[in-house]
Amino acid sequence: MTVSDARARLADVVDAARVQHDPVYLTRRGQRVAAVIDADDLDRLIAAAEDLADIEAARAARAEIADGEAAIPWEQVKADLGLA
Structure with a gap:
């Protein structure tokens, strides 16, 4: 997911990481730059x-x-x- 998309849907990103226990990787220009995890x-x-x-x-x-x-x-x- 792009950083811009994550910014717009931050609550959904956090909930997905917390509930599914899978990291949500954030990308910038197609490269992973961060991850949101529980x-x-x-x-x-x-x-x-x-x-x-x-x-x-x-x-x-x-x-x-x-x-x-x-x-x-x-x-x-x-x-x-x-x-x-």
Whole structure:
């Protein structure tokens, strides 16, 4: 849907994204420029992306340890984060 069409029918666009749980892509000159999605769907996507980033960071840390790099002591981690 073009940005101009979406502007004219904003309530319909929001309702479609919310009810159907499918993103509504907005275009300008035939190119996608934005998407309207349900807020709860966005929250779930953000949480999933954060979980995936945590999993990847843990994998990388394990690989570093497997390659012989020393682990950072827990007390140092707490001190670096201002928790000690």
